[in-house]
Amino acid sequence: MRALGRHLLAELYGCDTRVLNDKERIEQIMKEAASRSGATIVQSVFHLFNPHGISGVVVIAESHLAIHTWPEYGYAAVDIFTCGSDVDPWKAHEFIRKALGASHYSTVEMARGELGEGVSTHGSAETMRELRV
Amino acid sequence: MRALGRHLLAELYGCDTRVLNDKERIEQIMKEAASRSGATIVQSVFHLFNPHGISGVVVIAESHLAIHTWPEYGYAAVDIFTCGSDVDPWKAHEFIRKALGASHYSTVEMARGELGEGVSTHGSAETMRELRV
Numbered sequence: 137m138r139a140l141g142r143h144l145l146a147e148l149y150g151c152d153t154r155v156l157n158d159k160e161r162i163e164q165i166m167k168e169a170a171s172r173s174g175a176t177i178v179q180s181v182f183h184l185f186n187p188h189g190i191s192g193v194v195v196i197a198e199s200h201l202a203i204h205t206w207p208e209y210g211y212a213a214v215d216i217f218t219c220g221s222d223v224d225p226w227k228a229h230e231f232i233r234k235a236l237g238a239s240h241y242s243t244v245e246m247a248r249g250e251l252g253e254g255v256s257t258h259g260s261a262e263t264m265r266e267l268r269v
Numbered sequence: 270m271r272a273l274g275r276h277l278l279a280e281l282y283g284c285d286t287r288v289l290n291d292k293e294r295i296e297q298i299m300k301e302a303a304s305r306s307g308a309t310i311v312q313s314v315f316h317l318f319n320p321h322g323i324s325g326v327v328v329i330a331e332s333h334l335a336i337h338t339w340p341e342y343g344y345a346a347v348d349i350f351t352c353g354s355d356v357d358p359w360k361a362h363e364f365i366r367k368a369l370g371a372s373h374y375s376t377v378e379m380a381r382g383e384l385g386e387g388v389s390t391h392g393s394a395e396t397m398r399e400l401r402v
Contacts, residue, residue: 140339202350213274246278249280
């Protein structure tokens with residue numbers, strides 16, 4: 137059974153708390169990670185919360201990357217969801233993990249869009265999507 | 270062990286293909302779902318791809334909701350990631366599932382940010398985050 141997408145759910149612990157509360161730096165890291173994975177960036181949105189913590193999403197032509205940081209716990213929840221064989225989500229994962237200075241982490245890869253035998257996924261419609269709007 | 274967040278990964282199959290390719294309708298559904306879960310919407314971004322398919326994210330004060338649709342397969346990958354006890358991600362899930370007309374689905378709930386015994390999560394810093402920027 138072939139899946140349309142790969143989704144990494146990363147739990148990053150023991151991160152650099154200064155980085156976790158630096159909105160510009162986090163946005164830079166997430167966009168660089170998207171590029172390193174081979175993805176095409178469509179749009180990104182990042183927000184700094186009060187008293188602390190950042191939420192950000194990079195929409196890519198191949199799905200999305202997201203991050204939520206809790207500087208008070210040195211923790212970041214990172215999602216890297218990609219589709220298509222041209223993108224390697226683990227390259228983004230390694231870049232983010234190192235850039236945040238995580239001392240330990242726990243990451244799972246989930247298959248998304250597992251289509252049954254009766255549904256053909258031949259061709260590359262899902263990997264060739266272009267931005268229209 | 271207490272977790273900071275709850276993350277639903279929903280695989281929605283047999284959806285209404287017209288809805289899956291209607292950007293305005295999908296955005297409306299996702300924002301309404303966020304509201305029904307009790308979340309506070311910060312920003313939303315939605316894109317229509319060529320030849321078809323929509324990607325969209327609703328950033329909420331309590332994390333995010335995301336959707337990627339493949340109208341050609343009647344499939345949508347939906348993520349509902351919330352933190353705090355005031356938000357019920359399953360309310361968003363039920364609304365989205367019905368609004369897309371999914372004939373069947375497979376959803377898992379993942380705990381995000383499981384902190385060890387040595388880390389106090391008392392207080393409500395993680396649930397009381399306000400938008401700063």
